Amino acid sequence: MTAAPARASRMATLGAVLPMPLFVLQPVLRRIARRITREHAEVFARLGPHTQTGFVIDPVDFPFALFLRPEPQAPDFRAVRRAHLPAHEARISGSFLTLLRLIDADVDGDALFFSRDLVISGNTEAVVSLRNALDDVEGSIAADVAEMFGPLGRIALRKLRQAAHASPPTEG
Amino acid sequence: MMTPRLTLGPVAYHWPADKKIDFYAKIADEAPIDTVYLGEVICSKRAPFFDQHYSEVAERLIRGGKTVVFSSLAEVMLKRERKATKALSELEDYEIEINNAAGLLTIDGRAHRIGPFMNVYNSQTLGYFAHRGANHVCLPVELPSSSAALLARTASELGVGIEVQVFGRASLAVSARCYHARAHGRTKDNCQFVCEEDPDGMPLTTQDNQPFLRINGIQTLSHSYVNLTDEIPAMVDMGITDFRLMPQDIDMIEIAKAFAAVLHGEIAPQTARERINALEIGAPFSNGFWHGQAGHRRIEAMGRSLG
Amino acid sequence: MTVAELICPAGTPASLRTAVDAGADAVYCGFQNATNARNFPGLNFSPDELAASVRYAHEQGTKVLLALNTYPPDGKFDLWKEAADLGARLGIDAYIVADVGVAEYIRQNHPGIRLHLSVQAAASSPEAIRYYVREFAVKRVVLPRILTIPEIREIKSEIPCEIETFIFGNHGLMVEGRCSLTNYATGLSTNMDGVCSPAAEVHYVRDDQENLSTRLGEFTIDRFGAGEKAGYPTICKGRYTTAQRQGGYYAFEEPISLNLARLLPDLIDAGVNAFKIEGRQRSRAYVREVVSSFRYAVDQIRAGNKPDLADLVALTEGQKETQGAFRTKKWR
Numbered sequence: 084m085t086a087a088p089a090r091a092s093r094m095a096t097l098g099a100v101l102p103m104p105l106f107v108l109q110p111v112l113r114r115i116a117r118r119i120t121r122e123h124a125e126v127f128a129r130l131g132p133h134t135q136t137g138f139v140i141d142p143v144d145f146p147f148a149l150f151l152r153p154e155p156q157a158p159d160f161r162a163v164r165r166a167h168l169p170a171h172e173a174r175i176s177g178s179f180l181t182l183l184r185l186i187d188a189d190v191d192g193d194a195l196f197f198s199r200d201l202v203i204s205g206n207t208e209a210v211v212s213l214r215n216a217l218d219d220v221e222g223s224i225a226a227d228v229a230e231m232f233g234p235l236g237r238i239a240l241r242k243l244r245q246a247a248h249a250s251p252p253t254e255g
Numbered sequence: 256m257m258t259p260r261l262t263l264g265p266v267a268y269h270w271p272a273d274k275k276i277d278f279y280a281k282i283a284d285e286a287p288i289d290t291v292y293l294g295e296v297i298c299s300k301r302a303p304f305f306d307q308h309y310s311e312v313a314e315r316l317i318r319g320g321k322t323v324v325f326s327s328l329a330e331v332m333l334k335r336e337r338k339a340t341k342a343l344s345e346l347e348d349y350e351i352e353i354n355n356a357a358g359l360l361t362i363d364g365r366a367h368r369i370g371p372f373m374n375v376y377n378s379q380t381l382g383y384f385a386h387r388g389a390n391h392v393c394l395p396v397e398l399p400s401s402s403a404a405l406l407a408r409t410a411s412e413l414g415v416g417i418e419v420q421v422f423g424r425a426s427l428a429v430s431a432r433c434y435h436a437r438a439h440g441r442t443k444d445n446c447q448f449v450c451e452e453d454p455d456g457m458p459l460t461t462q463d464n465q466p467f468l469r470i471n472g473i474q475t476l477s478h479s480y481v482n483l484t485d486e487i488p489a490m491v492d493m494g495i496t497d498f499r500l501m502p503q504d505i506d507m508i509e510i511a512k513a514f515a516a517v518l519h520g521e522i523a524p525q526t527a528r529e530r531i532n533a534l535e536i537g538a539p540f541s542n543g544f545w546h547g548q549a550g551h552r553r554i555e556a557m558g559r560s561l562g
Numbered sequence: 563m564t565v566a567e568l569i570c571p572a573g574t575p576a577s578l579r580t581a582v583d584a585g586a587d588a589v590y591c592g593f594q595n596a597t598n599a600r601n602f603p604g605l606n607f608s609p610d611e612l613a614a615s616v617r618y619a620h621e622q623g624t625k626v627l628l629a630l631n632t633y634p635p636d637g638k639f640d641l642w643k644e645a646a647d648l649g650a651r652l653g654i655d656a657y658i659v660a661d662v663g664v665a666e667y668i669r670q671n672h673p674g675i676r677l678h679l680s681v682q683a684a685a686s687s688p689e690a691i692r693y694y695v696r697e698f699a700v701k702r703v704v705l706p707r708i709l710t711i712p713e714i715r716e717i718k719s720e721i722p723c724e725i726e727t728f729i730f731g732n733h734g735l736m737v738e739g740r741c742s743l744t745n746y747a748t749g750l751s752t753n754m755d756g757v758c759s760p761a762a763e764v765h766y767v768r769d770d771q772e773n774l775s776t777r778l779g780e781f782t783i784d785r786f787g788a789g790e791k792a793g794y795p796t797i798c799k800g801r802y803t804t805a806q807r808q809g810g811y812y813a814f815e816e817p818i819s820l821n822l823a824r825l826l827p828d829l830i831d832a833g834v835n836a837f838k839i840e841g842r843q844r845s846r847a848y849v850r851e852v853v854s855s856f857r858y859a860v861d862q863i864r865a866g867n868k869p870d871l872a873d874l875v876a877l878t879e880g881q882k883e884t885q886g887a888f889r890t891k892k893w894r
Binding site: 329330331332336337340341355356357358359360361372374376377378379380381382383384395396397398399401402403405406409425426427428429430431432434437438439457458459460461462463464465467468470475477543544547548549550551552 | 639
C-alpha cells in the first residue's frame with residue numbers, strides 16, 4: 084500500500100486514493116463484526132432495543148461509508164456507497180481519524196460533539212446507546228481489530244494513532 | 256366525603272403593591288374561594304415592598320370568609336432568606352405553608368402545611384411529614400394522577416388535606432440566578448426590579464417563533480396555563496380535598512367562579528371551560544402533567560359533572 | 563486541612579475501573595433504572611456488574627457510593643426499596659439520596675450504611691442541612707453548585723456533617739430536584755424518571771447552510787451556526803428570544819463547564835471534605851483524563867505544592883470553562 088507522498092503523514096486519506104471495490108472489504112468487515120460479537124457479548128445488553136437499529140457510520144474523508152446492524156446472532160457490518168445507503172435510523176459522521184479515536188477509547192464523544200468534529204443525526208437515543216455500549220468495552224476495539232491482522236495490523240494502528248494525534252480535533 | 260375547597264396560591268409575580276392590594280380586596284369580596292395563600296415565595300428581594308400590607312390584606316380576606324395561610328420562600332440561601340423563613344415559622348396568628356426544608360428545622364410540634372416545592376411524590380414522604388406535624392400537602396405540579404390518587408388515599412387515612420394546582424402557569428424551575436435581570440443585562444443585586452414590567456411573566460419564544468416559557472425573576476414557568484376543569488369530578492372522587500388556582504394577570508374572579516361552580520356540582524366542566532375560553536387569555540391550556548404526558552400537552556378528558 | 567476525597571463518576575463498569583485506576587477515593591454509580599438521575603440508554607450497572615465493581619473498587623481501597631437520588635412517584639416506591647436493599651447486600655459504602663421517603667426507608671432498614679444528601683435535595687442553607695442531619699442522620703451533604711466560597715465556609719461552621727462540592731463538569735444553575743423543564747417538553751421527568759433531555763426526544767436537524775438545530779420534543783431549544791461550538795441539548799442551555807433580546811440569546815446560561823481546579827486550596831481551606839467530578843454520562847477517556855488530573859492536583863496541594871494543571875478545557879461543554887458561582891455572586 085502506498086499513499087501519494089504529499090499525503091503520506093495523513094493516513095486517514097488513504098481510502099480516498101484507493102479506488103477499492105467494496106466487495107474486497109466485505110469479508111474483512113464480517114470477520115471484525117464476528118470477532119467483536121464473540122469477545123464482547125456485554126455490548127449487546129447495553130444496546131437494548133438498538134441491536135435492531137441500522138447505523139450508518141460515515142468517515143467523511145473516505146470514499147465509502149459503513150453500515151452496522153448490531154444483532155447479536157447475525158451482526159451486519161459492511162461498506163456501503165453514500166449514494167446508495169441502506170435504510171437506517173441513525174448516522175454518525177466525522178473524519179476517519181476522529182472515528183478511530185472514538186473506538187480506540189482515546190477521546191470523549193461528548194467533547195467531539197461539542198466541538199462539532201462529530202455529527203449525529205436520526206435516532207439520538209440509538210447513537211447514545213451505541214456510544215455508551217462501546218465505551219464499556221475493556222481495552223480498545225481498534226486494538227482488537229488491529230490484533231486480528233497480526234504485526235502488520237499493530238504497525239498500522241500505531242501509525243494511525245500517530246496521525247490522529249498529529250491532527251487532533253478542533254480545539255476551542 | 257368532605258366538601259372540596261377552592262384555594263388561591265400565592266402571587267408568584269412582582270405586582271406593584273397597589274395592584275396586589277386591589278387584587279386581594281376583590282378576592283375578599285367577590286371570589287368564591289375558601290383559602291388564600293399569601294407571602295413572597297419566589298424572590299426575597301421583593302418582600303419589603305409588601306411586608307407592611309400583609310396584616311391589612313389578611314384581615315380583609317378573613318372578613319370575606321377566607322382562611323389565610325402564609326407561604327414561605329422556595330429558595331433559602333442568603334441571610335435575609337434564612338431570617339424570613341425563621342420569622343414565618345414563628346408566625347402565630349396564621350397557618351403557614353413551608354416551601355423549603357429550612358422552614359422545617361424549627362417547626363417542631365406545630366401544625367403546618369407542606370407546599371408544592373417540597374417534593375412530596377409518594378406516601379412514604381407524605382407519612383413522614385404528617386408524622387412530624389404536617390396537616391396539609393400541596394403536590395408537585397408535575398405529579399401524574401396515578402400517583403396523586405394513591406397519595407390522596409394515604410392522606411385521607413392520615414387526616415391530611417391534599418391539594419393540586421388546577422389552574423395557572425406551571426412552575427417548572429427555580430434558580431439562584433435572576434433571568435429577568437439577565438435578559439436586561441443586569442445582575443441580581445442590581446436588578447432594579449425589572450420583573451415588575453411583566454405581571455404575567457416575560458415570554459421566552461423559541462427560534463422558530465413558538466411561545467415556550469415565561470420568566471419570573473429566578474422562576475421559570477410554562478407558557479401554557481394548566482387547566483384541569485374537565486378532570487375535577489374524577490379528582491374529587493379520588494379524594495383530592497383542595498383545588499389551587501394560581502393568580503395570573505387576568506380576571507381571576509371569573510376563573511374562581513367557574514371552578515367553584517364545577518366543584519359544587521352547579522355546572523358541567525364543559526360549561527366552565529367555555530366560560531374560561533371566553534376570557535381569551537392568550538395562552539393555550541394544558542393538562543399533560545396530570546395525564547402523565549408532556550406538560551405542555553392538552554389531553555381531551557372525558558368531561559362529566561359532579562352531581 | 564480536610565482530607566478532601568476525590569469522588570468520581572462511573573457510568574459503566576469499564577469507566578468505574580478507569581476511575582479507580584486513575585486514583586479515585588470513591589466512585590459513584592447507579593442501577594439501570596429510574597432510581598438514579600442519570601437513567602440514560604446504555605449506561606449504568608446491572609446487579610451483577612455492580613457486585614463485581616464493588617469487589618474491584620474495594621480491592622483497591624476505593625469506596626462505592628450508590629446514587630438513589632431521584633423521587634419515587636407513588637406506586638413505584640418498591641423499585642427504590644429494592645435498589646437500596648440490593649446496594650446493602652452488595653456492600654456499597656454510602657447511599658446518595660434526595661427523597662425524604664427514601665431517606666427514611668434507608669435510615670430504618672440499613673442504619674449501618676452512611677447516608678449522603680444528594681444535590682437533588684437542594685439543601686442550600688445550614689437550617690435545611692441540619693434538618694436532614696437531625697431527621698435522617700445524614701453524614702454528608704452535596705452542596706448545590708450555587709454557593710460562593712465564603713458562603714460554603716459559613717455553612718460549614720454551622721452544620722454537623724461533611725461537605726461535598728462539585729469541582730468539574732456540567733454547570734447547572736437551576737435548583738436541582740426542582741426542575742420540571744424536561745417533563746414539560748417530553749413527558750419524562752428528571753425527578754421521577756431520572757432523565758434530563760432524554761436522547762430519544764432529542765433531534766438534531768441540519769439545514770442547507772450547515773446550521774444545526776437542536777429539538778427537544780416539539781420545541782427548538784437551540785440553533786448553532788456552521789462551525790459554532792455546541793452544548794448539551796438541555797432547555798436551560800438553549801437560546802430563545804424575548805422582547806429585549808431578539809435573534810436568540812442564552813436566557814439561562816452559556817454552554818459552559820465548571821472547572822474549579824484553581825480554587826481547590828481555597829475550598830479545602832473553607833472546610834470542604836470531598837470534591838465531586840460530574841459526568842457519569844461521559845466516556846472512559848474523560849474519566850481517565852479528569853480523574854488523573856485532579857488526583858495529581860489534590861496530592862500536590864496535600865504535599866504543600868502548587869499544582870501545575872493540565873488544560874482540561876477541551877473536555878468541557880462548548881469548550882469553555884468557568885469558576886461559576888464559587889468565585890463571586892455577580893452571575894446571580
